[in-house]
Amino acid sequence: MSLADRLKAGPPSRRTSVCTVSTVLDQLDPGDADALRTMLHPESGWTGTDIARALRDDLGVPTTSQTINRHRRGDCLCNHAATTGADA
């Protein structure tokens, strides 16, 4: 992301009730967000390690396979937020 793009996207979210995966999905353009959702599907063939590496290498997002796998299992805070209707 260029600095100009970052400026357009607005200040970083201060929400702390969501995990990195949800934050990234919110910030990606629709095509990349769809790609990430497809990667996150349990049967996509992508491991948590693969996805974490892609986020780091392609997007510069510091994340780990543990974060990805927690999100996939639904153990993350953003899953809880989604079930309570706090976030889309």
Ligand SMILES: [Zn+2]
């Ligand atoms: Zn999550």
